[in-house]
Amino acid sequence: MLPASMLAMAVDARARRLRPARRPVPQPGPGEILVRVRACGVCRTDLHIIDGDLPPHRSGVVPGHEVVGEVVARGAGAARFDEGARVGIPWLGRACGRCPYCRMARENLCDEPLFTGYDRDGGYAEYAVADERFCFALPDACDDLHAAPLLCAGLIGFRTWRLAGGPQARRIGLWGFGAAAHIVCQLAVAQGQEVCAFTRPGDASGQAFARSLGAAWAGGSDERPPRELDAALIFAPAGPLVPAALATVRKGGVVVCGGIHMSDIPAFPYALLWGERELRSVANLTRADGEDFFALLSGTPLRTHVRSYALADANQAVDDLRAGRIEGAAVLVP
Numbered sequence: 001m002l003p004a005s006m007l008a009m010a011v012d013a014r015a016r017r018l019r020p021a022r023r024p025v026p027q028p029g030p031g032e033i034l035v036r037v038r039a040c041g042v043c044r045t046d047l048h049i050i051d052g053d054l055p056p057h058r059s060g061v062v063p064g065h066e067v068v069g070e071v072v073a074r075g076a077g078a079a080r081f082d083e084g085a086r087v088g089i090p091w092l093g094r095a096c097g098r099c100p101y102c103r104m105a106r107e108n109l110c111d112e113p114l115f116t117g118y119d120r121d122g123g124y125a126e127y128a129v130a131d132e133r134f135c136f137a138l139p140d141a142c143d144d145l146h147a148a149p150l151l152c153a154g155l156i157g158f159r160t161w162r163l164a165g166g167p168q169a170r171r172i173g174l175w176g177f178g179a180a181a182h183i184v185c186q187l188a189v190a191q192g193q194e195v196c197a198f199t200r201p202g203d204a205s206g207q208a209f210a211r212s213l214g215a216a217w218a219g220g221s222d223e224r225p226p227r228e229l230d231a232a233l234i235f236a237p238a239g240p241l242v243p244a245a246l247a248t249v250r251k252g253g254v255v256v257c258g259g260i261h262m263s264d265i266p267a268f269p270y271a272l273l274w275g276e277r278e279l280r281s282v283a284n285l286t287r288a289d290g291e292d293f294f295a296l297l298s299g300t301p302l303r304t305h306v307r308s309y310a311l312a313d314a315n316q317a318v319d320d321l322r323a324g325r326i327e328g329a330a331v332l333v334p
Contacts, residue, residue, distance in 0.1 A: 002034075002072060007334070008125035009314040010060045016051050018063075018124065018314050026121070026129040028075035033132045035087060040123030041066030041148035042309075042317045042330035044178070044237065045091070048261045049118060050318060053237075057119050064123030064332070065091040065116040066151035068144045072127075080132045086144075088136040088151045089128060092284050093120055108159075108284035115284075124314055126334045136290050139297060146304045149329035150297075153179035154304075157235070158187070158293040160258035160282045164231035167191040169254075173198060173229045175221060175245055176236025177210050178321075179304075179329035180258060184233065186302045189214035196225040198241075200324065209305075209327045229253060237261055242279065243268035251275035258282045306331045 006025050009018040028034045046063040048054045067089035071081045081087055094114040095107035102110050116122045116130065138147050157180035164172065172188055173196045174181040181197065188195050197210030201220035210218040217225055221241060225248055232245035232255045242265045245255045252275065260283075273279065305328030309317040317330040 006126035007311060008062045008121070009311060010062050011050055011056075013052060013056055013059070018050065018318065020312060023125070025127045028073055028078065028129050030076045031078050031131060031133065032075040032129050033071045033078055033081060033087070033135065034073035035067065035069035035089060035128050035130060036072045037067055037069045037123050037126055037128055037334050038144040039068045039148040040064040040332045041151060041153065041179070042314070042321055042332060043152045044321065045152070045260050046117065047318060047322055048237070053261050054118070057115075061118060062121035062123075062125050063117040064125070064128075065089065065118075066148045066153070067116070067123030067128055067130075068138065068148045068151070069123070069128065074132075078132050081135070081137075086138055087130075088138045088147065089116055089123060089130045090134065090136065090151045090155060090285065090290060091115055091117075092286070093134055094131045095134075105288070106286070108286045108289075113284070124311065124332060126311070134287060136294065139294060145306055145308055145331055145333065148331045149179050149183065149304045149306065150293075153329055154183045155285045155290055155293055156180055156258055156282060157184040158296075159285050159289050160184070160233050160235070160256050161187065163280060163282060164233055164254050164256045167193065169230040170194060171196070171227065171230050173225060173232040173245065173248055174210075174215075175232060175234040175241050176238075177206050177218075178235060178326075180235045181233070182209070182213060182305060182328050183302065185210060185213045185215055187296070187300060190300045190302070196229065198223070203324075206327065224248060231256070233258055235259060237263060239263040239265035243272055246272040246277060246279065249277055251277065254278040254280065256280055256282060260284075304329060308333050
């Protein structure tokens with residue numbers, strides 16, 4: 001029998017903190033499932049929501065869009081997952097299916113989306129409701145704790161990598177070696193690519209971590225790699241990294257910004273872009289991205305590096321991520 005109430009960590013926009021609250025356990029509507037949260041990753045997008053970098057969509061929202069849990073109830077018509085099934089709930093919680101972008105199979109650009117932990121309550125809680133069509137079945141080989149970062153850091157990292165040319169890019173640079181980059185690094189190395197990792201200047205520990213995951217070179221964001229890159233993937237939300245990354249890629253190379261928020265990009269000389277270099281962004285993900293990513297993982301040796309926190313300690317996890325004290329990903333465990 002389900003409890004009447006649950007612990008949730010909700011955004012206090014004025015204090016820019018999370019506040020613990022007792023809330024009723026949500027009820028699934030038509031086509032929805034109720035999930036008992038087993039683990040929820042802490043994503044940098046959550047920080048942008050808490051800190052007000054992204055405009056609020058809902059007062060007192062419960063963040064969290066890297067959710068791993070067990071289906072404990074189903075709404076009317078929900079039949080995709082059995083009760084007891086393990087599922088993942090990602091950032092894209094729903095797409096309208098009607099707008100021009102949805103009709104051209106680009107639901108990540110939907111005009112009327114719902115985002116988990118932003119438009120609807122997410123996984124910083126003991127229970128969460130989700131549209132079953134936008135959930136993923138998760139590989140059995142990965143436990144709850146290590147699967148959680150795959151739901152955004154992994155998925156967005158994968159989409160960013162694909163838009164940068166995927167395995168065709170022989171030499172890639174990863175800027176901001178956090179949760180997404182540490183997954184992409186392993187994926188790229190497994191595909192035979194040469195990886196250069198860029199961290200905060202002087203971050204010897206982060207550089208050693210990158211090399212331990214197979215990076216051929218690691219240095220500060222103020223350094224140049226030994227050779228020109230085919231592609232650069234930026235995961236840190238720092239606009240000045242864009243011209244720095246452009247300066248490292250060859251003619252015809254690509255720089256892809258993988259975050260949902262970034263500080264202003266400073267003016268830079270046209271010469272950095274000339275030579276048919278390409279600069280582009282990543283926006284959200286599609287369900288097809290998820291299916292392709294998890295299919296690729298079935299044959300790729302990859303392990304997320306995580307630090308776990310109790311749900312009640314969510315503010316500490318957020319502070320540690322904000323301060324750069326985490327190698328890999330932070331994960332909340334109710």
